[in-house]
Amino acid sequence: MRLSKPKPIAESDAKGEVERVYHEITQVLRVSGINLNFRTWAGYGQFLPVMWDAIRANLETRIFEDAADQIRAEAVRMAAQLGRVDVGSRLSLGESQSYQIKKALDLYHYINPKLLVLTSAVRLALIGQQFSGATQIDFDLIERGVPAHMYPMEMVSDKPDDELVKNTFKDIRRTLSLPSINSDYRTLALWPDYLATGWSGLKPIIQRDEYRQATDELRATAGKLALTLPYAIDISMEKIKEIGENEEVLEKTESFETLLPGLIINIALLEFGWHSPEALSCSPFPAERRQDAREAIGR
Amino acid sequence: MNWREFQAKQRVMEIGERFVSYIDEGSGDPLVLLHGIPTWGYLWRDLIPSFSGNRRVLIPDLLGFGYSDRSDRFDRSIARQAEMIDAWLEKLGVERASLAAHDIGGGVALRLAVFFPKRVTRLSVMNTVCYDSWPIEAMLQFGHPETYRKLSASTALTLLKKALKQGFASKPSNELMDGLLAPYSTEVGKLSLIRNAAALNTNLTTEITGLLPRIRIPTRIIWGEDDRFQAVKYGERLAWDIPGAELVRIKDARHFVMIDKPEEVSPHLMS
Numbered sequence: 039m040r041l042s043k044p045k046p047i048a049e050s051d052a053k054g055e056v057e058r059v060y061h062e063i064t065q066v067l068r069v070s071g072i073n074l075n076f077r078t079w080a081g082y083g084q085f086l087p088v089m090w091d092a093i094r095a096n097l098e099t100r101i102f103e104d105a106a107d108q109i110r111a112e113a114v115r116m117a118a119q120l121g122r123v124d125v126g127s128r129l130s131l132g133e134s135q136s137y138q139i140k141k142a143l144d145l146y147h148y149i150n151p152k153l154l155v156l157t158s159a160v161r162l163a164l165i166g167q168q169f170s171g172a173t174q175i176d177f178d179l180i181e182r183g184v185p186a187h188m189y190p191m192e193m194v195s196d197k198p199d200d201e202l203v204k205n206t207f208k209d210i211r212r213t214l215s216l217p218s219i220n221s222d223y224r225t226l227a228l229w230p231d232y233l234a235t236g237w238s239g240l241k242p243i244i245q246r247d248e249y250r251q252a253t254d255e256l257r258a259t260a261g262k263l264a265l266t267l268p269y270a271i272d273i274s275m276e277k278i279k280e281i282g283e284n285e286e287v288l289e290k291t292e293s294f295e296t297l298l299p300g301l302i303i304n305i306a307l308l309e310f311g312w313h314s315p316e317a318l319s320c321s322p323f324p325a326e327r328r329q330d331a332r333e334a335i336g337r
Numbered sequence: 338m339n340w341r342e343f344q345a346k347q348r349v350m351e352i353g354e355r356f357v358s359y360i361d362e363g364s365g366d367p368l369v370l371l372h373g374i375p376t377w378g379y380l381w382r383d384l385i386p387s388f389s390g391n392r393r394v395l396i397p398d399l400l401g402f403g404y405s406d407r408s409d410r411f412d413r414s415i416a417r418q419a420e421m422i423d424a425w426l427e428k429l430g431v432e433r434a435s436l437a438a439h440d441i442g443g444g445v446a447l448r449l450a451v452f453f454p455k456r457v458t459r460l461s462v463m464n465t466v467c468y469d470s471w472p473i474e475a476m477l478q479f480g481h482p483e484t485y486r487k488l489s490a491s492t493a494l495t496l497l498k499k500a501l502k503q504g505f506a507s508k509p510s511n512e513l514m515d516g517l518l519a520p521y522s523t524e525v526g527k528l529s530l531i532r533n534a535a536a537l538n539t540n541l542t543t544e545i546t547g548l549l550p551r552i553r554i555p556t557r558i559i560w561g562e563d564d565r566f567q568a569v570k571y572g573e574r575l576a577w578d579i580p581g582a583e584l585v586r587i588k589d590a591r592h593f594v595m596i597d598k599p600e601e602v603s604p605h606l607m608s
Binding site: 048049050051070071130131132133134135137138184186187188189190191192193194195228 | 344347349356407409410491523524526528529
């Protein structure tokens, strides 16, 4: 029995199996940092390594990447119908600041849809859902490795000194009923005025019924797409209990699955400050097909 | 100007897969100011007004520093930085520029003068790294990969601030100190600075020792005499090796000579 509440494990604090998994996450998911989902799961003993080893084969497939691309495109379509968050006319940003905010948004615009499909798959596996059941062994794989132009997943502390950031985080937590501030907001807090202005534009949209409907639809789509993943994911609750964990991991997983569609739509809404909906519908970091070793060296 | 106001003035340019943030102010003959470790372009904030009336002042953050690219996947050596500055000037359309540089920025400037001589019209280096004057012990320790796991960003920041204060003869304001270290206050910033420290390499200045006598541009070596990080004997050696170079000793100043004695340093960079 655990005596204290599990705490998320930061990248710099990761050791042993968690450190190994964090490295593999960046390579396989092609992402420059470790999102809150994984940092939180890592707090539950062996859960993260067991879950990761069970699901990783799926995450390297084109099927998974395509599913995330589909989620992203759908989120952009939904966001375009919800309106615009007008940050540009309310805030004067420097050229380098603007460039870096755009790159930071691109990072989350890329990774969040992948996280949603992955999280849905984890939840479905935990409740004993069967996956598509591969009839073939080999599927197209994507190349590993963080894209060269991807922004680092830099974040301010979750207990910031800056008053504006502190107040904005407080409002975000209260509005979204969050136990912790997500990586996305902690990254955008590198530019406190941008986060505060962006959030004040997002908040009224978030409180609309159409927004809730859009997030529900996106979550449902992610659930359907997760079931198309080709390889079985062996992380039933029985197995989780064998490693000393309980329903709490399922509850955490469900809470991330509930939260992520909103984050995906919010990032799309903020991205409209830089990109057209058409451009945003495409992956900011298209994945290349993985070549086998002989192909790669040209033999 | 606080560091956020300075950051808001920065422009940006992509150089290959990396990006560089920089200040571009004023008009006239281009003057490039290069910072050292562990600072960024903000180091020069108080000198900008004295130049921008009659010079085009260009202040890049070196790769891995300040608000230039700080992802954990590229070389930050002074050799790479010199190539980056050359490419950046090329893309800006600046054929030739005067260079004024501090600490490892001085190492970058010396390499530019040696390997890209057509790019440099004048050279001023301040308490620069050169020969085997570097890396200093503290930076060698900081650059160890385990530092990332051993020190939290906030602890690293506290230690850096303490160490940095030894570089001043004057009492730097909290605003300046907080600003100089602001880019390194996050875990990504801390890691980037660790990688910058890991890239400090004596060989990249000893490599050019034999080439220093071939520098044929007006050169000034400015040195805060009481520097605890870079001893003035290296300034004397540089002044002897570079033909026609003038050594300017600044009394009661340490490593951050341009902050300790801006009124004495600035005329030497203007002329």
